[in-house]
Amino acid sequence: GAVVSQHPSRVICKSGTSVKIECRSLDFQATTMFWYRQFPKQSLMLMATSNEGSKATYEQGVEKDKFLINHASLTLSTLTVTSAHPEDSSFYICSAEGARGDEQFFGPGTRLTVL
Amino acid sequence: GESVGLHLPTLSVQEGDNSIINCAYSNSASDYFIWYKQESGKGPQFIIDIRSNMDKRQGQRVTVLLNKTVKHLSLQIAATQPGDSAVYFCAENGGATNKLIFGTGTLLAIQP
Numbered sequence: 001g002a003v004v005s006q007h008p009s010r011v012i013c014k015s016g017t018s019v020k021i022e023c024r025s026l027d028f029q030a031t032t033m034f035w036y037r038q039f040p041k042q043s044l045m046l047m048a049t050s051n052e053g054s055k056a057t058y059e060q061g062v063e064k065d066k067f068l069i070n071h072a073s074l075t076l077s078t079l080t081v082t083s084a085h086p087e088d089s090s091f092y093i094c095s096a097e098g099a100r101g102d103e104q105f106f107g108p109g110t111r112l113t114v115l
Numbered sequence: 116g117e118s119v120g121l122h123l124p125t126l127s128v129q130e131g132d133n134s135i136i137n138c139a140y141s142n143s144a145s146d147y148f149i150w151y152k153q154e155s156g157k158g159p160q161f162i163i164d165i166r167s168n169m170d171k172r173q174g175q176r177v178t179v180l181l182n183k184t185v186k187h188l189s190l191q192i193a194a195t196q197p198g199d200s201a202v203y204f205c206a207e208n209g210g211a212t213n214k215l216i217f218g219t220g221t222l223l224a225i226q227p
Contacts, residue, residue, distance in 0.1 A: 005193075034214070043218065102208055
């Protein structure tokens with residue numbers, strides 16, 4: 001149980017285009033999901049907290065107009081990187097909060113490369 | 116505060132030896148701690164957790180020790196195997212929030 005998937009697993013896009021990444025909880029419902037970004041040889045940095053049916057909460061320094069988050073159902077959150085640039089190239093990882101409230105189940109990550 | 120990793124410390128151990136990975140956490144209000152294993156190109160995988168009312172917890176081949184006095188967490192892996200090669204992260208919950216703050220990470224390299 002508690003499986004989280006992400007799609008796509010990797011994506012390559014041209015500079016200036018937008019990319020959507022999906023995060024799904026496959027066998028449980030998640031009111032809250034989290035989006036992280038991880039650069040090579042670095043730790044996971046929380047970008048935003050996604051709440052079903054309400055606006056996401058962004059961490060300091062993360063542009064909400066550039067990283068659009070939609071959490072329209074209890075099993076799906078999407079992250080759209082708008083007008084992507086090479087510096088947005090990174091490993092994006094989502095997690096879904098479990099019923100206990102303090103556990104997070106992580107997805108496999110999405111490798112974004114912006115040319 | 117948040118931990119930002121600019122370097123990745125490496126622990127090199129012989130196959131079969133025990134590994135001890137250390138973590139200094141940042142927030143004295145944190146009351147829940149987790150160790151994750153991350154293999155290359157994959158998401159973090161839960162290993163073991165511990166709450167602040169405990170100082171030791173054991174799992175299968177792994178033990179987590181918590182020292183709240185010095186804000187230190189360690190992960191012990193018994194009889195390290197090649198499959199244990201990965202980056203290991205500690206994470207804390209920062210107390211009242213449900214957000215996780217990740218440590219810098221340690222690369223565990225297994226020597227044959």
